[in-house]
Amino acid sequence: MMPVVAPFSGHLLLIFLLQVSLLLGTALLLGRLAVRWRMPAIVGELTAGVLLGPSVLAHFAPGVTEWLLPQRAEQMNLLDAAGQLGVLLLVAVTGTHMDLGLIRAHGRSATAVSLTGLVIPLGLGVGAGFLLPTSLIQAQHSRTVFALFLGIALCVSAIPVIAKTLMDMRLIDHRIGQLILMAGTIDDAVGWLLLSVVSAVAAGGLYFAGVAWSILSLLFFLVFMATAGHHLVRAAMRLALRSGDRAVPVATAVVLVLLCSAATHALGLEAVFGAFSCGILLGTCRDLRPDWVDPLRTVVLSVLAPLFFAAVGLRVDLRALFHPVVAGAGVLIVALAVTGKFLGAGLGAALTGMNRWEAVALGAGMNARGVVEIIIASVGLRAGILNTETYTIIVLLAVLTSVMAPPILRLAMRRVDRSFGDTAIGPAPLTGRRSST
DSSP: OOOOOOOOOHHHHHHHHHHHHHHHHHHHHHHHHHHHTTSOHHHHHHHHHHHHSTTTHHHHOHHHHHHHSOOOHHHHHHHHHHHHHHHHHHHHHHHHTOOHHHHHHHHHHHHHHHHHHHHHHHHHHHHHHHHSOGGGSOTTSOHHHHHHHHHHHHHOOOHHHHHHHHHHTTOTTSHHHHHHHHHHHHHHHHHHHHHHHHHHHHHHOSSHHHHHHHHHHHHHHHHHIIIIIHHHHHHHHHHHHHTOOTHHHHHHHHHHHHHHHHHHHHTTSOHHHHHHHHHHHHHGGGGTOTTTTHHHHHHIIIIIHHHHHHHHHHTOOGGGGGSHHHHHHHHHHHHHHHHHHHHHHHHHHHHTTOOHHHHHHHHHHHHOOHHHHHHHHHHHHHTTSSOHHHHHHHHHHHHHHHHHHHHHHHHHHTTSOHHHHTSOSSOOTTTTOOOOO
């Protein structure tokens, strides 16, 4: 006879419900304020967690924090589980933004800009990882793993932030806007690939057999998703759409995302890579019925994503920046991240015959890291690669680059020949899509 597992206590449930209510309510309020002040909503949502975390509330009202936001494992695990579900669905929604046909049709310029905009900050991040003080590195992992992870954190972009910025600025149909989207798409895809491999190496150790297994597992999953997985996802969604019930396609999509996430996790890869891959395939199903993804996007972007970002903010301790070593490392990492993207975009623009202001616009757009950076920081913390100090720095990097991207892009585009540039280089796959992250 199987043993009966006791349900968690009523007090645990009460605290969890109060935590979710407080975090989500504060995140929505501050997120709307951020949008009103012409900043990405993610800035306000992260600020909600920072205010309720060790940086502010725990410092001024420790008794309230101890009762309402205790750091006990069983309580934090409930919040983490809800946040992890939100992460996987958010990454899947991000994947639905990818337009593979656009990349195939106009991929030469986008590939040049993307690769230079990816390789240069990746190299700068890896180099910085080998130079940073030992106090910023978790003892259980080698400096090499930390350096590789930092390189990935510096080289990514964020399609949701980029798409929202371009839509708000009416640049989604501009050839520069389309090029930013395509280059960001490639950066995101490569970033998830690298993150999955490095996370597997961190879990299994840095040795040849482990690395080889991670790469082979990754290739196997990619081949499967590009062949049988593609047909299975489309068949499942086709059946779901035939039901005529708007809830069935959403539930089917969630099941598919979770199964793909479980598959990559079982292979020793990062679960978010499975969610991202499934999201790309789900995006190809929009030709069956374009509006099927709207309810899923609404729930994820209005409820699960703000809750996740607020929970992320709970682990940010701004007091760590008062330490000169941490503050110096933060300035260095942010400077390298921003400079690396501008240098990479500039080199890619030069290789494809664009002028300097077009290069500045590309660099500004690709610098927005937003949601992708936040998820990478959370993965690094969960895997034990980052400590509180480096985690805080990377989260702040996501916020700063997301805030600085729109004004710099706006300034650069005033100097780009709009009469020449308003002819898009391809269809505008994200026109009309909304993203608050």
